[in-house]
Amino acid sequence: MKKICLSILLASSLFGCRKLDQPMTKEFTETSYWRDAQDGLDALTACYEHLSKDDYFFGDEALSDNAYNNGGGMMNVNAISNGGYDGNNDRVKDTWSYYYTTIRRCNTVTMNMDRIPSIDVNLKKRILAEARFIRAYAYFQLTSWYGDVPFYTDLISIDNSRTITRTDKNTILQFVLSELQDIRKDLPVNTAQDQKDRGRVTRGAAIAMSARVHLFRSEWQDVVNDCELLIGKTTDGTYSLFPGYNAMFTVANEYNSEVILDLQYGGSRTYDKQRQFMPQTITALRSVLVPTQDLVNDYIMTNGKAIGETGSGYDENNPYLNRDPRFEATILHHGSKVTDLNGTVQTILTQPGSNPATNTVDDQGASPTGYYFYKYYDRAATNYASGLNLILIRYADVLLMYAEAKNELGQMNATVWNQTIQPIRTRAGFVDPGATQFNATLDKPALQKVIRRERRAELAFEGLRIMDVRRWKIAQDVMSKPVRGIRVTSGAFNKDANGYIIVENRIFTDPKHYLWPVPTVERDQNKNLSQNQDW
Structure with missing residues (x-):
């Protein structure tokens, strides 16, 4: 139509x-x-x-x-x-x-x-x-x-x-x-839904969506008010971070504690987009939706520092070592290992001159950036058709919205950090205190940079980045x-x-x-x- x-x-x-x-x-x-x-x-x-x-x-x-x-x-x-x-x-x-x-x-x-x-x-x-x-x-x-x-x-x-x-x-x-x-x-709260009603809009979804609209309008106190209805409370819904970041995006863990609203698939309603973002040796089709180097560079080190910061330990000759654990859960790079749909473990080679060359930047059907998206790869798919639900709003986003709003109001402190960024990073697999503990020496602009980078890493390949760079008014730069x-x-x-x-x-x-x-x-x-x- x-x-x-x-x-x-x-x-x-x-x-x-x-x-x-x-x-x-x-x-x-x-x-x-x-x-x-x-x-x-x-x-x-x-x-x-x-x-x-x-x-x-x-x-x-x-x-x-x-x-x-x-x-x-x-x-x-x-x-x-x-x-x-x-x-x-x-x-x-x-x-x-x-x-x-x-x-x-x-x-x-x-x-x-x-x-x-x-x-x-x-x-x-x-x-x-x-x-x-x-x-x-x-x-x-x-x-x-x-x-x-x-x-x-x-x-x-x-x-x-x-x-x-x-x-x-x-x-x-x-x-x-x-x-x-x-x-x-x-609307019912999520814990009051019957199994047959899973996937329907809940009260928590209405609240989280309201927070998102306020966020995009820079109405910071309203964002805080909405998020506080869901953080640590159960009256309007019971949500928590799912224990495993990479396991969250699988059919086996649909409708988990973190999902607030998702797009429903399954049965005869499927999609085959993974054929366009995974290596062609996995899904037998040209790879056309691929990550950029700029996204890769924004993933911090396991010590919490950005790759360009003094003391980060970043090695340009070994660029994927000691990076944010979410990087490996989201992106395939040169040397990544992945189990294909037949159960065979493949090593993905992307550097020019590698043998075989099928997934390298030399091949016209391979990723031209040398990277592939891994998040939302569904090994349970039959004939490449996936029934995996696509998450539109999740609890981690609520925590990130809350952290951003509190910082914009000048209210970011250790308490807010420990409610938001710390549990998100701990769930991701960070253990170094430099990554998990609040840095009181950072001012508001520095914390803004940290929070924005955190949002990019946590929500990569979930379709939200373009709206973020628009509302931040940085699209003309990035x-x-x-x-x-x-x-x-x-x-x-x-x-x-x-x-x-x-x-x-x-x-x-x-x-x-x-x-x-x-x-x-x-x-x-x-x-x-x-x-x-x-x-």
Whole structure:
């Protein structure tokens, strides 16, 4: 569905299913629908199906300085990250139409639940609350990418969709925050969910999402207020860090204590994106979504120091020794060992001249940076199709949001550190006091750098980096640098002064690229849609 009006034309067909991780299979007409509670649940499932998708989850990483997308796949996100795009870009068009379809589905639920003749009042409230959450999530995504966008909460007509104007994003975000506050009372806490309801929106998800919206608006005290409802408390949900960082991203540990909201997969609903980010000797396909050297360089040493700091112990000739344990859990490098889908242990070689050369920077189908993503590699996948849920919000993010907000308020101290950064690093595997203990000599700007680096390492390959560099207003700095790969001493590669491969040059223009353009196809359909600055 490419346009708002097209989603309206298709809205009379409601597809339902009883599980969140299964595709829609039944079709209903408007006259035969809204008969009972199951119809309401099935319509709600159609909303969940449009919460987000794997193309965005993985593709968003390549929009940032964490990753590079080699070629025009993943809806041509590489054109966005290198600054060579316009309103006809595939991802720019798809995100707009995708989330307006989501909003239409949610509005269908909220506008029609009163038609069900007999339904338990608490179930009705819960269905409405879940639909309102998904709608709020969709509007947050739209405003994050496009700024001002058309806003409505009813089932607008085709004629109205062709004349509606854009609403100020701050007005929309105030609505989003109001919705996330109001629905909390009608949502269950995570510990009160039946097993069949796992994956549904909970009260904790509404609170954590509210904290995220406040975070992106730099409303620091509001971030603190939301996070404090979840940190060390159980009234609004019970969450804790899962013991193993790398084990958290596996099918065996889905729905663990850290997950607050995830995108549901399994059964016949799967994705095959790991074929695009793992080495081609593992997944038999060209590797096109790969980590950058800049991401690798941001992982600290086991003593807590950045690689460029005095006393870090970093050895450029042995660059992967004594690094943040999350580095090995997230990224494959030259010499990494990984068990393939057949159970065979492979050693991944990426330096030029290695034998075999299949995964090296010499091979056209291999990673051009010399690195591969490892997080979210699913060995349980059959025929490369993974049913592993993708985590949208987790408890570690709540702790990191809290730490950032407290520091911005000038309130970061040992107590806050020991609530947030310390347990995150301890869980990751740090033992050196230099990494785990609070450094009281650091001032606010220095702590900001530490917290931002921590956020990047903890949440790498989870699609959040691009939003972070935008809200920090550093995108014009980090996205205007060349994409770099491994340091090489031989081969005909384009290299910088230090010998690191230059894969691509990027451009990010401030303020133009802080917002995507309103898609051309949408403005062709609706002449009242204004355009963002400089587009």
